[in-house]
Amino acid sequence: MLLAILLICVLLPTSAALAQSSDSGRHAFVSRCAGCHGSDGNGGELGPAIAARVPSRTDEDLTSLFKQGLPASGMPAFPSMSDAETGELIRYVRGLRPRTGSGPVRTTIPLTEGGVVDGLVLNQSALDLQLLGDDRSIHLLRKSGGRYRAVTSQADWPSYNGQTSGSRYSPLAQITTSNVSRTVPKWIFSLPNTSRLQATPVVVNGVMYVTSANECYALDAGAGRQIWHYQRPRTKGLVGNAAGGINRGVAVAGDRVFMVTDHAHLIALNRFTGALLWEIEMADWHQNYNATGAPLAVGRLVVTGTSGGDEGVRGFIAAFDQVTGKEVWRFWTAPRPGEPKAETWQGKGIAHPGATAWLTGTYDPELDTVYWPTGNPSPDLIGDDRGGDNLYSDSIVALDAKTGTLKWHFQFTPHDVWDYDAQETPALIDATWQNRPRKLLVQANRNGYFYVLDRTDGRFLLGKQYASNITWARGLTPEGRPIIVPNMEPSLEGKRVCPSLEGASNWYSTSFNPATGLYYVQTNDKCGVFTRTPMEWQAGKGFMGGSFKQAPGEPAQRILRAIDIQTGSIVWELPQTGAVDSWGGTLSTAG
Template identity: 40%
Template sequence: MTNPSSGFVLTTTVTEGRSLDAAVSNPFVSAEDRASGADIFRRNCAACHDGSGTHAPLLDRPLRHGDSDLAIYKVVRDGIPATSMASHADLPFDDRWKVVSYIRSLQARTSATSDDNAPHLDIRVKGDDLIAPNSGQWLTYSGSLDGRRYSPLSEITKDNVPRLRVRWISQLDTDDRVLEATPLVIGGALFTSVPPAGIVAFDTISGKVIWKYDRPLPDNLPMCCGRVNRGVAVLGSTLFLGTLDGVLVAVDANTGKEVWETQVAKPSEGLTMTGAPLATSNAVVVGVAGGEFGIRGFLAAYDPASGKQLWKFNTIPGPGEPGHETWKNDAWQTGGGPTWVTGSYDPSLDLVYWGVGNPGPDYNGDVRPGDNLYTNSAVALHADTGKLAWHFQFTPHDEHDWDSNQTPILTDLTINGVKRKVICWANRNGFYYVLDRVTGEFLTGVNFVEQNWADGLDHAGRPVLSAGASTQGRLIRPGGGGTNWQNPAFDQGRGLVFVPTTEGASIFTKTDPDNVQRGEGGLFVASGAAWVSPPVRAVRALDAATGERKWEFRSPTAKDSGYGGLLATAGGLVFGASGGVLFALDSASGQELWRVPLGGETRAAPISFTVDGRQAIAIEAGRALFVFGP
């Protein structure tokens, strides 16, 4: 027997079929213990679970990490790694058991709602809905086809944002420690992709799962950066998901049943798919990943009803295609040009805009002389044919892995006294650009982080080079990039582009050209780059027309990789996340107004929508999905 004062009571002999955890019960079960546990719970746990435990799965039995008293105790004490559930080892021993007692009392008076009670879905999204989305929904990866990540909802303001609380949390069923997806919200349902190849539909009010879809994947896929998936697209009653084995899947949004699938890319050629598709009125456009594996990148469009390919645009032009002259010998065959971040669409021009990534090999351009089109470029394609309307190359002959895989922001601005249809683009190379989106003409270019690789941009926006990689190594700013794929946001009313930025320097080296070859697993990088000191992460507000910095916010919790994209709202706020913390800033000044720890790494971007007529904010962190509201 054990001493009850130890906190463990062996209630029965452990026999076959009964675990030791289940045999240990809680000695702190009196009414006084439960009342004390309720007070401890409210002070330490209610921020995520609410005081009644309804905003996270405490009331659903069996609990995922064990349903015994001891299992709950261990979770309270140790937390759950890579999730929002933090350790409470700082609590006194008796207090942890009293919390267990209170949780048990909640479970005793509450029964969980089953999936059978989930709402019946009737999802029908027309092309016109995507063009002019309902303010209470989030229908595309960027919230709108123009890539702005802006919500017109204004209930949450700088005055009341400190009062935001958790509406619900869901631990997603995945072994991956980091999520990068942007959910969609349609009607009363929230849809998110879950690595490695799944989709979950939630009731936005309760957080209950409506349905799940999972697709098995083969082993040994070519992945540079983990089992990543950044989201789904919707058109009609169908969701579209790109998978790591290069398949585009159509799933019924109302039932979770697969409708069709089609092979887009071949993993045997180094290709995968990680980005969310882009749905237009009559096509689903997808990009590919694999720039570190010697691929030949492309964009492709598919019929939403059948999965039939409508067109394909090669980002590395072959013989006879415009731009092929920028490649020598056979370098184009392994030239890179991935398209792994979702683009934008202008229905008035019927043009799709997309960013193209690095050439291959990454750091040694000696084996691929020339500008290497269309790598590190913005491309504008006719949506009905996939034909190139124009291109603009930000970093010709890149040797720094400065992908142009950023979200294009489409808007209208007055430039030099003339109203122009433009694209705003904060590029990984450290320069902020404004381009005419009708013609691709360069209008504005200015560095938004410190840089030393170019002496500036010429009249056409081409960089005037000052330094490159070498076999001995060269210190270059902005190192790993002034920004990356993490999404910017745009506030049209304030004329500000909000950019997640990185200040830092890296030493770039390259392999001798005679030794350039594919490495283990097909990697094709030809040396690399190393930060000389930890990079500094910040949110910067730029004047959309000029690129002038208006303010910056440096999060005290920012980490090397754990930062996400941004969301701007009509309430005068910018939401973002870094270092496991979700924060809200005053969009006019950059002043921090609110923050909440999420307990898991943050690489995704927040979204905003309505739940029961009230504005809500959602974000993924670690392995969890959080929904906050007033």
């Protein structure tokens, strides 16, 4: 009864079962729980094993779970259970044992600094121990003689981009140019049965949280030892990127970890135990919604979006209460007919517009503004039925963090037919600009241009080509609008366009270093052939409107570039060897 189940399972006790024992706790378990979780609590056809998880839950946790259930996950509530029956059921489930191992055991650990800590041993080796204390916190311990020393992280990486500014910069200075060549792996943790990982690990108080689709692991960041593991079944029949197993990470706030599921639900887990606290459906996956991005914790809210832009969903950014999961606001990134900006969608394409918000945004607490990048319009490679600029696709939208109200927007690629979405992290930088302090937003866009905006009002300050070859546009206007080259749309025969559909850059992380004043970005010098294929939208099907391939006879090149944000000039670049198929980004430090 502790995790999601797909069907409501309430079995009425048979007379035989009732006759076997007068134990009311056992009777309650048989009648309410065993049909899904197995008669021994080690899992059944419809529910997961719970025997090893009960010890880490308090009586209050279990009481709340029994009486409130997890409706969004399919677990029924039993609000009519009496206090006496609840108490008997709690006592009974605490007597369940895993089929293998003994489950968490209680112990008292003497500390080197004096005193002791009591709790449940979650994992242990000869050198380290991970304990869920009676204070309901995780204690990371290292063996020191006959006692243990408490440890934690020297610095945290509390969100997808480290800090909410999106700069991916660490002030740590231990790794320098003189010693970086001597760095070696400290530990390796393998995630079984996963595809290529695209997650950024998040570290808070020495605990690392790393994900794949519908899975989250909590690890001792110093030892690589598993603390807990949350998992739910992958969704069958799903379409989109999440169907391939992609999940880019979590947000952490207080005692909670937030992540999206493959079928566009948002869930909250207890940070110390991995217990599911709440779950909310953001959108109907049967209509092609899916989700891959790491949420962003903003004040008392958690903000996120979904994937599905290549499948013709209608994009949105939404904020949810961290405690209850209740939706607080939602900003739709494409209008319905008759709504503001509907005039930028001429034709029937407005019915399946795309413009999803599948990558993590950034946040300025001083301005109390969320900055979120949006994706391509749908279908990706055909614009015939969506004449106009197609707002707010391929844009940055600046939203009031408390209400979701639009403050301003900037669109990089109006009427995109090359899948040049704006899903690259918008970095927030406070710097001197033309001899006065200014709040900036910078992005190396997928379309091949580097942009600097004033993030207080969205004003365009600078745009400069950073890709070696751009053929779809011949520059930018003084307002930052691209000057489109005619006859560059995808064709039935195939049209060569630079950059390729993967973009001059993509979702992989960028970094700004305040000490150097440089912005570091992995780039692709690559051209592609864009071929259009007429199609109609269908549930359960892709909606790209075509296909693409690398331009024949033109080798691609992956190049790390350092860009001066004041001028947009490339200060240095480092070409890389090998196939251009890696998706790793950058991180800069003070070292």
